[in-house]
Amino acid sequence: MVRFENVGLRYGSGPEVLHDVDLSLEPGSYHFLVGPSGAGKSSLLSLLYLARRPTRGLVTMFGSDIASAPRASLPEMRRRIGVVFQDYHLLDHLTTFDNVALPLRVAGVGSAQIREHVMELLEWVGLGDKVDVQPPFMSGGEKQRVAVARAVIGQPDLLLADEPTGNLDQAMAHRLMRLFEELNRQGTTLLIATHDTNLPLQFPHPVLRLDQGQLGLDG
Amino acid sequence: MLGFRRSGDVPLSSDPSARFVPWIIGTMVFLSALVLAVALVLGNAIDRWQLSHSVQLTVEVPAAAAQDGGVEVALEKLAALPGVVSAARVEDDHIAALLAPWVGEDLDLSTLPLPVLIDVEVTTPGALDPEAAERQLSGDVPGIRVDDGKRWLEPVRATAGALQAIAGFVLFLIGLASIATVIFMTRTGLSVHRDTINVLHQVGAHDSYVARQFQNQALRLALIGGIPGLLLAGLCLMIVRSLAARLEAPLLPAVSFDAGAWILLALLPLAAALIALLTARITVMATLARMP
Ligand SMILES: Nc1ncnc2c1ncn2[C@@H]1O[C@H](COP(=O)(O)OP(=O)(O)O)[C@@H](O)[C@H]1O
Numbered sequence: 001m002v003r004f005e006n007v008g009l010r011y012g013s014g015p016e017v018l019h020d021v022d023l024s025l026e027p028g029s030y031h032f033l034v035g036p037s038g039a040g041k042s043s044l045l046s047l048l049y050l051a052r053r054p055t056r057g058l059v060t061m062f063g064s065d066i067a068s069a070p071r072a073s074l075p076e077m078r079r080r081i082g083v084v085f086q087d088y089h090l091l092d093h094l095t096t097f098d099n100v101a102l103p104l105r106v107a108g109v110g111s112a113q114i115r116e117h118v119m120e121l122l123e124w125v126g127l128g129d130k131v132d133v134q135p136p137f138m139s140g141g142e143k144q145r146v147a148v149a150r151a152v153i154g155q156p157d158l159l160l161a162d163e164p165t166g167n168l169d170q171a172m173a174h175r176l177m178r179l180f181e182e183l184n185r186q187g188t189t190l191l192i193a194t195h196d197t198n199l200p201l202q203f204p205h206p207v208l209r210l211d212q213g214q215l216g217l218d219g
Numbered sequence: 220m221l222g223f224r225r226s227g228d229v230p231l232s233s234d235p236s237a238r239f240v241p242w243i244i245g246t247m248v249f250l251s252a253l254v255l256a257v258a259l260v261l262g263n264a265i266d267r268w269q270l271s272h273s274v275q276l277t278v279e280v281p282a283a284a285a286q287d288g289g290v291e292v293a294l295e296k297l298a299a300l301p302g303v304v305s306a307a308r309v310e311d312d313h314i315a316a317l318l319a320p321w322v323g324e325d326l327d328l329s330t331l332p333l334p335v336l337i338d339v340e341v342t343t344p345g346a347l348d349p350e351a352a353e354r355q356l357s358g359d360v361p362g363i364r365v366d367d368g369k370r371w372l373e374p375v376r377a378t379a380g381a382l383q384a385i386a387g388f389v390l391f392l393i394g395l396a397s398i399a400t401v402i403f404m405t406r407t408g409l410s411v412h413r414d415t416i417n418v419l420h421q422v423g424a425h426d427s428y429v430a431r432q433f434q435n436q437a438l439r440l441a442l443i444g445g446i447p448g449l450l451l452a453g454l455c456l457m458i459v460r461s462l463a464a465r466l467e468a469p470l471l472p473a474v475s476f477d478a479g480a481w482i483l484l485a486l487l488p489l490a491a492a493l494i495a496l497l498t499a500r501i502t503v504m505a506t507l508a509r510m511p
Pocket residue numbers: 011014017035036037038039040041042043044
């Protein structure tokens with residue numbers, strides 16, 4: 001599903017923030033990506049969700065070489081990837097409903113079908129009473145759930161989350177992690193980035209460790 | 220492609236440009252309508268002039284020839300020419316009336332060595348070649364002149380043609396200025412809403428989806444400005460027309476405006492909207508294509 005070989009990334013003419021990263025994610029796998037702040041976790045995720053292309057090395061996603069993939073082929077690949085951003089990246093002028101509906105809308109799904117799927121998912125994540133509320137009028141935990149709902153509405157093959165528990169209290173974090181477990185059971189491939197070294201200890205999933213731009217696998 | 224959604228995915232309607240661009244486009248449409256109207260009226264006037272003068276010729280018998288009975292000879296010969304419907308002497312009192320403003324009312328024309336004018340009407344435009352007729356008649360009536368009006372219509376036409384060319388150039392400049400405005404508005408919108416556009420791309424939007432947001436907005440703003448601009452121009456033109464109708468100037472053809480001209484004017488805001496839409500789309504697509 002995902003294959004990185006000797007991947008390097010630098011921003012502009014700055015220093016390399018990822019060096020010689022080799023990574024392989026099999027379909028249905030579940031990994032944690034840990035490392036101190038500034039290690040390059042978010043940068044690595046940004047390569048995975050196709051927001052940028054590597055400066056060097058080979059990135060293969062869903063069988064396509066990203067370096068040479070035409071720009072017009074990226075949207076279809078991005079539709080197979082759900083992302084929960086650390087700061088949510090919700091559109092403040094849209095309601096919960098419209099934020100969650102966005103991936104379906106850009107994919108051209110009919111409005112009746114959108115209505116049905118979005119309402120069902122919002123009930124499931126406990127936002128049934130926030131359908132018409134805009135992000136600026138919601139708590140951090142609510143926005144987090146909107147972000148998660150938007151990430152999974154398109155039933156992505158790959159789900160990426162950047163510090164998903166960072167802004168949540170214990171109970172909320174626990175609920176979110178249970179949701180991820182459930183999605184993984186249904187076949188979604190997951191990669192969760194966190195600087196919280198304790199979080200992975202509670203789960204039996206392999207841990208990828210990133211330090212100063214270099215990736216290693218924890219034993 | 221032109222579908223309006225209740226709220227765009229890119230919040231363009233709250234941009235400052237949403238307030239000032241309609242004013243700009245409205246002004247542009249107003250000016251284009253006036254300029255286009257002038258060009259159309261000129262074109263129409265020239266056509267009518269040409270039409271009314273093409274079946275009427277004026278023959279001038281010099282005073283000397285007239286004294287020798289040249290007028291009668293000319294009338295006879297002219298009537299015999301193929302294509303001529305009628306040939307009639309312009310009466311002295313008619314000429315006196317035409318000359319009165321310059322030489323006074325109580326003038327005895329017979330004391331003046333004035334040429335005699337003959338009005339000739341032909342069946343169809345061009346039925347009589349003035350130069351050939353002049354050659355034919357000059358043997359019997361020395362110094363006779365046959366004039367189909369081209370001689371004095373030509374400079375009028377040249378002037379009107381130049382005015383029309385200038386009008387076309389002004390329309391072209393207005394179009395360029397409008398395009399520049401939409402490009403500026405779109406580029407500003409792209410940079411102001413960069414984060415929103417990133418989110419749209421992230422959830423799988425193609426560049427064309429993003430472009431649609433901008434082109435719909437450009438279309439809407441152009442219509443919001445263009446339609447009032449056109450209405451105001453229409454009002455101005457109707458006022459000018461009603462004033463011109465009271466004008467008694469035989470040399471000026473009526474300020475005439477046919478249905479086709481009104482339709483052409485009515486298309487202006489639509490043309491502005493279409494130009495705005497295409498400009499916004501091309502700007503977005505070109506800008507986004509440069510992204511990784
Ligand atoms: N958009 C950017 N432009 C320039 N430098 C960046 C950018 N994003 C991250 N960096 C730099 O890359 C390095 C890794 O950052 P990041 O990937 O955010 O790490 P982490 O998510 O592990 O905290 C840091 O040194 C950071 O300053």
